[in-house]
Amino acid sequence: MTSVTQGRRSRREPSKAPYYVVLVLLALFAVGPLVVLLFNSLKTSAEIGRNPLGPPLSPVFENFSTAWSQGGFATTMVNSAILTVGTVVGVCIISGAAAYAMARLDLPGTDVVLLYLFVASALPFQLFLVPLFFLWSSLQLTNTLIGLIIIYWAIFSPFATLLLRSYLVALPRGFEDAARIDGATELQILLRVILPLSWPGFLTIALVSGLGAWNEFLFALTFIQDDALKPVTTSFNAFQSNFSRDWGLTSAAGIIIIVPVVILFLLLQRRFISGLTAGGLKG
C-alpha cells in the first residue's frame, strides 16, 4: 500500500521494475534447480544424456516406482515417519512441561535455566558426539530408532522450550487462576487450560522439530547403520552412491523425500518461517 501512495505523491519516484527483475532472478536461482530435479525425475537415463537440464520430451513415471522399491522407501519412509512423529510428540511434551514450569510455576533459578537452554541450543555436535556414540553403544541404543529419537529430543527441545516459554509468558493468566481456585491440579491446568490456548505455539515447535528430524543427517548417519532402520536421508545417500549414474532414479528418490516437506511448508509457510527465523529475532 505504501508504495502505491508514494508513487502518487511524487512523480519522480523511480519505477520498481528493476527490483522485480532482480527478485525474479533470485527466485529462479532458488527454484530453478528444483525444477531441474523434477524434470530429471521424469526422464530415462538415455534422455538425461541427450537433454541434461531441459524438460522431459517423453515423461516416464516409472522412475518413481523403481526408486521406491530399489531405494527401500517402503521401509525408510516408515522409519523417518516414526522418527519424526516420535520427535515431535516427545519435544512437545518435554518442552511444553518445561516451558510451563518456567512461565507459570515460578521455577526458581529460571534465569539460569534460560541461560543453560540458550547455551545448550547452540552447543556444537563436535562437543558431545564422540562420547555420546560410545555411551549409546554401551547402552545398546545405537541401531535403534528410540535411541536416535532421544538424541533428537535433547537437541531440539532447548530451542522449542525457549520459543514456547516466550509464547506462554504472553498469555493472560486469568483462566488458570480461576481453574486453580476450583481445585485443578497443575497437570489438569496445563492440559485443559494452557494447551487449548497455546496450540499455535505448540504447532510451531512441532513443525520446527519435525522438519529437523525428517531432514537430519549427521546423527542418523552415525547412530543407524542397519539398513532396515535407516531414515530416508542416510538411505538416500547410500542409494545415490549405488545409482550415481542413474539420475532419473536418484532424482525421483529425491522428489519422494522432499515432497511431504515442501507440501507441508507451502500449506503452513507463515508458521514455518516465523518458527525457523525465531532464533534470529532474539539477536
Added chain:
Amino acid sequence: MEVNEQTVRSATRPGGGVKRSSGRALRRKRLLSAWLFMLPLLLVNVLVILGPSVATVYYSFTDWSGLGPAEWVGLQNYTDIFSDGDFWGALGHNLLWTVIFLTVPIGMGLGGAFLLSQITRFQMIFRVLYFIPYVMASVVNAALWQNILDPDRGVGSVLANFGIPWLDGVSFFGSERLALPAVAFVDNWHWWGFVVLLFLTALQSVDKELYEAARIDGANRWQQFVNVTIPGIRATLVFVVLITIIGSLLVFDYIYIITQGGPAGASEVVGTLMYKEAFGRFEAGYAAALGLGMSFISGIIVLVFIYLRRRGWEI
C-alpha cells in the same frame, strides 16, 4: 558445567526448613511440581548433551580408540594437533569458508531483503520461493547440484551446446582447486534465502518515518540504505555474522555428503576431519580434542561478542 552446578544448587536450596503455614506448603507443592515439569528436559539434556560434553573434556586428555579403557596421555593430543598438517589445512579451509559465508549469503540476504521491503505485490510469493531450499534435506540438495554441476552431463555441457565452452568438462567437485568453493556454493544455495528472511523481518521493524526524514533531507536510495537501513537492523546483522562465523567453524553436512573432504583433502574442514578420526581411524581421544578445541574457539567468539555488548558496544 558451572551452569549446571548452579541449577542443582538452586534446586536444592528452597527444599529445606519450610514446613509451617499452609501457604508455604502450597508454595512448596508448586515448587515441587515446577521441578517435576522440568525433569524430562533436564534428564535428556544431561544424558545426551551435558554428560557427553563433560566426558569430551576428559577423553581429550586420553589415548582412546572408543572401545575399551582410555589411557591418560595429558596434553599429548593437543600437541599432536599443533603438529598435524591435516589439521592446519582443514582449519585454513574453515577460514576460507568463513570468508565466503560472511560475504556471499550476507550480501545476497541484505540485497534481497532490501528489494523485498521495497515492494508489496508478490512479496509473499518471493519469500516462499527463496525459503524452499532451506527446508529441503541436505542430501537431496547435494545430489541435485552434483547432477547439475556434473562435468559431462551438467550445465557445462548444456552451455557448450550454446557455444559457451568454458564450463564444459569442468569437474567442480572433483578438482582440488574448485571443490571447496563448489560445496560452499551448494550450501549457500540452501542458506541465503533464510538470511533474506531474517533481514526482512528486521527491516520491517525499522521506523518508516526515518526513511521519510532521510528522503526529505535529500538522501538517495543508497544513502538511505547505508544511513537508515543498516543501523536499523544492526542487531540482526551482528547476529547473522555471529552464527555465520560459528557455523563456518563447525561446518560438516554438505562437505561430508558431497566430497567427504576430498579430493586429496582439498575440501577437508575440522568437522569432517574430526568425524574421520573418531569413526574411521578410531582415534576417539584425538577426535575429542579436536571437537573440544573447535567448540572452545566458537565459545570464545560468543563470549567476546557478549563482553563487547556488555561494554556498551552497540552491537
